Amino acid sequence: MRKAIHLTLVLILIAVARTGAAQLQIEIVDGNPSALPIAVVPFEWLEAGPPPADTVDTIIAGDLYRSGLFDPMDVADMPEQPSAQENIRFGTWRLLKVDYIVIGKVRTAADGLGHEIIYQLFDVHKQEELLSRITTVGPGDLRFGAHRVADAIYEKLTGVPGAFSTRIAYVTATGIGNGIRYELVVADADGFGPQSIVGSPEPLLSPAWSHDGRKLAYVSFEQGNSAIYVQDVATGARELISSGRGINGAPAFSPDDRKMALTLSRSGNPEIYLRDMATGRTEQLTNHWSIDTEAVFSPDGRFIYFTSDRGGRPQIYRVPVTGGNPERVTLEGEYNARASVSPDGRKIAVAQGRGNEYRIAVWDMETERFTVLTPGKLDESPSFAPNGSMILYATREGDRGVLSAVSADGNVRTRLILSEGDVREPAWSPVIR
Amino acid sequence: MKSAWRLTLALIIAVALAACKSTPEPTAGPEQQPVEQKPVVETQAAPDPRDYTDSRNFDNPESLLSKRVIYFDFDKSTVRPEFRGIVAAHAAYAASSGSARMTLEGHADERGTREYNLGLGERRGNAVSGLMSAQGARGDQLSVVSYGEERPTCRVSTEDCWAMNRRVEIVYTAK
Numbered sequence: 048m049r050k051a052i053h054l055t056l057v058l059i060l061i062a063v064a065r066t067g068a069a070q071l072q073i074e075i076v077d078g079n080p081s082a083l084p085i086a087v088v089p090f091e092w093l094e095a096g097p098p099p100a101d102t103v104d105t106i107i108a109g110d111l112y113r114s115g116l117f118d119p120m121d122v123a124d125m126p127e128q129p130s131a132q133e134n135i136r137f138g139t140w141r142l143l144k145v146d147y148i149v150i151g152k153v154r155t156a157a158d159g160l161g162h163e164i165i166y167q168l169f170d171v172h173k174q175e176e177l178l179s180r181i182t183t184v185g186p187g188d189l190r191f192g193a194h195r196v197a198d199a200i201y202e203k204l205t206g207v208p209g210a211f212s213t214r215i216a217y218v219t220a221t222g223i224g225n226g227i228r229y230e231l232v233v234a235d236a237d238g239f240g241p242q243s244i245v246g247s248p249e250p251l252l253s254p255a256w257s258h259d260g261r262k263l264a265y266v267s268f269e270q271g272n273s274a275i276y277v278q279d280v281a282t283g284a285r286e287l288i289s290s291g292r293g294i295n296g297a298p299a300f301s302p303d304d305r306k307m308a309l310t311l312s313r314s315g316n317p318e319i320y321l322r323d324m325a326t327g328r329t330e331q332l333t334n335h336w337s338i339d340t341e342a343v344f345s346p347d348g349r350f351i352y353f354t355s356d357r358g359g360r361p362q363i364y365r366v367p368v369t370g371g372n373p374e375r376v377t378l379e380g381e382y383n384a385r386a387s388v389s390p391d392g393r394k395i396a397v398a399q400g401r402g403n404e405y406r407i408a409v410w411d412m413e414t415e416r417f418t419v420l421t422p423g424k425l426d427e428s429p430s431f432a433p434n435g436s437m438i439l440y441a442t443r444e445g446d447r448g449v450l451s452a453v454s455a456d457g458n459v460r461t462r463l464i465l466s467e468g469d470v471r472e473p474a475w476s477p478v479i480r
Numbered sequence: 481m482k483s484a485w486r487l488t489l490a491l492i493i494a495v496a497l498a499a500c501k502s503t504p505e506p507t508a509g510p511e512q513q514p515v516e517q518k519p520v521v522e523t524q525a526a527p528d529p530r531d532y533t534d535s536r537n538f539d540n541p542e543s544l545l546s547k548r549v550i551y552f553d554f555d556k557s558t559v560r561p562e563f564r565g566i567v568a569a570h571a572a573y574a575a576s577s578g579s580a581r582m583t584l585e586g587h588a589d590e591r592g593t594r595e596y597n598l599g600l601g602e603r604r605g606n607a608v609s610g611l612m613s614a615q616g617a618r619g620d621q622l623s624v625v626s627y628g629e630e631r632p633t634c635r636v637s638t639e640d641c642w643a644m645n646r647r648v649e650i651v652y653t654a655k
Contacts, residue, residue, distance in 0.1 A: 250627070252630065271625070310599075312602055316599075316606075317598075340599050341596065354596055361596055385595065405591065424637070427594070428593070446637070472594070
C-alpha cells in the first residue's frame with residue numbers, strides 16, 4: 048500500500064454479506080500525503096483450524112489505511128514477519144522508512160470459545176514499546192476484536208480514540224418505479240456485514256441512533272404518511288412513536304436516551320417537540336410559522352440545534368431544551384441545514400447550499416467561521432463519527448446516491464459504494480462499549 | 481401501493497375511453513340520416529368544460545378539472561397565477577359535491593435536506609388547501625400529505641426535471 052499513495056486508490060473489501068443487504072465497497076478518493084508509515088506484520092495464528100480469510104492484521108491495516116492518517120506497508124514488501132519483540136530487527140525497518148510496527152498473535156481465549164489478540168506497538172526509531180495489550184472477544188467477534196485493536200493503535204498515535212469498532216446505518220433504494228424497495232441497513236464502520244433491519248416499498252429516512260447504540264429511530268412512509276418508529280437493532284422489535292396528522296419526522300435521541308426530539312406539524316406547520324420516552328408525553332419546544340425541523344441535541348444535552356427558515360432561508364438555530372427564544376447559530380451562507388454536532392460540542396456540520404451546489408461545511412462556534420469540506424454538488428446528511436475524526440455524508444454520482452466520508456480537516460475523503468441502487472441517509476453509531 | 485392503484489385506475493379509464501372512441505364507427509352507418517340523433521350524442525359527449533360541477537370534466541382535456549398537478553418555484557410555496565384556475569376549478573367541484581374528498585400531496589425537488597423538504601412539501605400542500613378553502617371547499621374535504629423529495633416523477637439533476645418535481649398533486653379519494 049505504501050507505494051500506492053496516489054490520490055485515487057481502490058481498496059476492495061472482500062467480504063460475505065450475511066443477509067440480503069448488498070455489500071459496500073470503500074475506497075479512498077483523497078489521501079493524506081503526510082500519512083504515517085506503519086507495518087502491521089501478519090499476526091501469528093495459534094488457534095486450532097485455519098485462520099479466517101480476512102486476517103486480524105489485514106483488518107487492522109485496512110482500518111488504519113481508510114482513516115487516511117496511516118500508510119500501512121504491503122505484506123509482500125516486508126523483509127521479515129516477526130511475532131515476538133526479540134525478533135524485530137529495528138534497523139532494517141528503519142531503512143525501509145517505517146515509523147511504527149505492530150506485531151501480534153491470536154489464540155483461543157481461556158473459556159475455549161472466544162479469541163485473544165495479543166499485540167504490541169513499537170516506535171521503530173526509538174525502538175520503544177508504545178502499547179502492549181491483550182484484547183479478548185467472544186466467539187464470532189474476531190473482526191470486532193481487530194477493530195478494537197485498530198482503535199487502540201489509532202488512539203496511541205493520534206491522541207484521539209479510534210472509531211473503527213462502531214457501526215453505520217444507512218438507507219438503500221433499489222429498483223425503479225413501482226418495484227422500488229427501501230431498506231434500512233446496519234453495517235460495521237468498514238462496510239462489512241450489512242444487515243437490513245427493515246424493508247419497505249415506501250420511503251424510509253432519517254435514521255438516528257440511540258446513544259447506547261442499541262436502537263435506531265427512523266421515519267417510514269409505510270402507512271401512507273410519515274411515521275416515526277424506534278427499533279431494537281439486535282432483536283428487531285419495534286415501537287410506533289408517532290403517526291399523527293401531518294409530518295412525523297426528524298427523530299433524535301437525547302444523550303441519556305430518555306428524551307427524543309422530533310418534528311410534528313399537527314399544529315399546521317412543522318415544530319420541534321420533545322417526547323419523554325418513558326411516559327410518552329410530548330411537549331412543544333418551538334412555536335413559529337416557519338419550518339422548524341432536523342433537531343439534534345448538544346453533547347451535554349442542554350441545547351437543541353435545529354433547522355429553521357424563520358429568517359427567510361434555512362439556517363441553524365439553537366434553543367435550550369427547557370425552552371426559550373431560539374438564537375441563530377450559522378451566520379454565513381444562504382442555506383444551512385441538518386446539523387450534526389461534533390462530539391466535543393464545538394463544531395456543527397451542515398449541508399450548505401449555494402445556488403444549485405450543496406456541500407458539507409463545518410461551522411466553528413468559537414471562531415464563527417465556516418470551513419467547506421466537500422466538492423459537491425448534492426452533498427447532504429452529514430454525520431460526525433463518534434470520535435469527531437470523520438464526517439459521513441450522502442452525495443450523488445450521476446443519477447445514483449453514494450455515501451462518502453471526509454476527515455474533519457477536509458484532507459482525506461473516502462467513498463462507500465453499493466453494488467446497485469442508491470445509498471443515502473447515513474448515521475454513524477456511538478461508540479459501542 | 482397507491483401508485484399501483486392509480487395505474488389500475490388510469491388503465492380502466494384508458495380502456496373506457498378507447499371503448500367510447502370506437503363506438504362512433506359502428507354507428508357510422510346511420511350517418512346518412514343523422515339529423516335527430518346528433519344533438520343527443522353531443523350533450524352526452526361534450527360537457528361545458530367550464531362547468532366545474534360536472535364530474536365528466538375530470539376526463540375532459542378541455543377542462544381545468546382534468547388537470548391535477550400544480551407546479552412551484554424553487555423553495556417557494558406560492559401558487560403561481562397560471563395555476564390558480566386549476567385550484568379554483570377543483571375548489572368549485574368540492575363545493576358542489578359534498579361527498580368529494582381529496583388528498584393534496586406536496587412534493588419538493590432533490591436539492592436541500594430531506595426533512596426540510598418534507599416541510600416544504602407540506603407548505604405547498606397547505607397553500608393549495610388554503611386557496612381551495614377560501615373558494616368554498618370545506619376543511620374536511622381536504623387533507624395534506626407531504627412526501628418531500630421522496631417521490632420524484634423525474635430523476636435527473638437538471639432544472640427541467642427539478643421543476644417537474646416541485647409540485648402538489650390533487651388526488652381524489654372520493655368524488
